[in-house]
Amino acid sequence: MQQKGENMANSFRSIGLIARSTSVIGNQLFQRDDLQNNQFIYLMRIFENPGITQTELANQLHVDRSTCLRTVRKLIEHHYVARQSDAANKKLRPLVATDKGRAIYPELEAYEQHILAIGTHGLSAGEQLILEELLGKVAANVQDYQLTQD
Template sequence: MKETIEYENIGRYFSQMYRKGRIFYAHELKKFGLGSGQSIFLFQLYKKDGVTQDELANTLYIDKGTTARSLKTLENQGFIKKENLITDKRSNIIYLTPKALKLEKEITNILRKWDSILSSSLSEEEKNTLLVLLKKISDSNGLK
């Protein structure tokens, strides 16, 4: 009989949180006509508006095709507008529209709500430690 070796896989927990988060965001954002796939772009644009499409893709580590499709959806729904870069007509600068800005507080509160759910069983010290560790993992050379 083969002995099974139990191995705790860190990636498994990241994957579970990611999937649960997508379900949560999909449910919460439905009232705005948004999916979880578009929300990440809005969250980033709320941090820094008026960036190029390439900059968004690179910052979020999302391929250019997926970025283009998500931004097209957001544009069609009236959340963003694209303007051609004067120096390079092939590049677009992405701006939030008044519609998106009006919903900023509600939409960013959904992000805060998910963070609160994730950390509800942690002390303040544990939350801070977790953030430090997650940043360290995310910034490691092996993940670029």
């Protein structure tokens, strides 16, 4: 018989498996578009938040600044993203999706919706709401802990 702690460990392992699997599938799917190493996730967030700064993007994705910088540079190099100038603050260089980035977004969003549908297949609407609520709480707890470690 499994104990409570063992069940929780398996739940966290399941979260990791979901994250890795969806990342691998997305990387394979968008490799033909030169979007690798989770660049498609960054592009989605930039598209959804026009004018986001690189620091805000790193915070939103919970990655370190150097990882975010490398990924943004590659997105710029492949013409998916551009840096703008901020008239009020010359130090800020907000990020926006280019025409190429905007053109591929519907495919990225369709992938996200498809993965969500696969992942929640067989769950009732109520179960989906409970899952969303519980995962939100777990994510907030982990994020709060992470902030105490920095």
